[in-house]
Amino acid sequence: MKRKAFIEKTAKALFELCAVVAIFAVCAITIYMFMKGAPALKEVGVFDLLFKTIWKPTASEPSYGIGFIILASVVGTTTALFLGVPIGLLAAVYISEMAGKTTGNIVRTAIELLAAIPSVIYGLIGMMVLNPITFRFEQIIFEDDSSHQFTGGANMLSAIIVLTIMILPTVISVSTSSLKAVSDTLRAASLALGATKEQTIFKAVIPAAKSGILTGVVLGTGRALGEAMAINMVAGGAVNIPLPFNSVRTLTTQIVSEMGYAQGTHRQVLFTVGLVLYIFIMIVNYALLRARKAGIDDVD
Known part of the structure; x- marks a missing residue:
């Protein structure tokens, strides 16, 4: 008994540590x-700092406005979530509710492999494949606009598409696990009341898994912002x-691009960008x- 008590106390202390x-x-x-x-x-x-939009840290009269940089981060993340969350949720519904066991396992494996791809590979593929495509659209749209500064495809639209693809594995994986965790009793009860399979999924299963799905959104948001x-x-x-067709810089890329050579106030401002x-x-x-907690309370 003493040995068991010692092991329990040690384990508890380790967990607390x-x-x-x-x-x-x-x-x-x-x-x-x-x-x-x-x-x-x-x-x-x-x-x-926060509301001016001119960034010229090395000018004779330096300007450190990061308004456009903040806005680019907000717009990029929000748009990527707006596009990625519905796609990810529907993919999760297919895997957990509609696909056969073999098909579901194949799709899930593909999603896991997508999550394991390093960021630099996403960037490389985006630069070599996506940028030329968006540049072609840019040329068509602004063909007669002499005032437009062409980006070669390196623009906000390309960034949003890459971010959307990058958050998909997180949203799909977490949402799939949450949907699978919903009791089969709930599905059976809904079907017994005359609901179709689609009605059961969207009116019963997804609301019951809402808190877990929001967790996936939280993680996806962190991935997009960071x-x-x-x-x-x-x-x-x-x-x-x-x-969409402007070259942009986000909070994270601002730090990465300039921290290596920044000095003095310029360097301090980059730390403020990080803050x-x-x-x-x-x-x-x-x-x-908070929304996730509210979802749990609603289910309870």
Whole structure:
């Protein structure tokens, strides 16, 4: 009995230590980001930094406006989610509710392989395959517009398409697991009441799996907001208003592009860009997790 009690206490202490380490890591990152990012807010000014749109850190009179950069991150992530979540959810419904066992396993394996592809490969394929396609559309649309600055396909549209593809594996995998976790009793009860299979899926199964699906959306949002390498390769890297055929730069690509050579205030502002990204991710995750909790309460 003493040996069993010792093992239980040791295991409990180990679990508690792991929890403390996780909490400490979050707190340490938060403190570090505020310590590094806050000074530039005071030096440059909150309004000038967040709401102005001119980014010229190396000019004789430097300007550090990241308004367009923030907007590009918001537009890119939101549009990718708007496109990717419905596609991912419908794919998850097919895998969990409609596909046969063999077909479902094949599709699931393909999705898992898609999730394992490194970001740089997405960027490479996007640069070599997608950019020429979007450039062709750009040439057709702006053929008679002499004021348009052609991007060669490295633009917002390419970035959105790549982001959409990149979040699909996360949304599909988590949503599939959530749908499969719904009790078969619920499906049987719905069918017994005269509902069709499609009505059962969309009126009973999906609402019951809502909290898990929202978890997939949270993870997909984090993937979209935090992506840097692939977007840096396909988006063009210019600070512009985020229109479909404009080259753009997001919060993550801004840091990746300039941190290597930035000095002084320029470097401090890049830490502030990281702080803005960090706060933005925390706010989005908190809002989605609140929605997830509300979904659980509704089901209960």
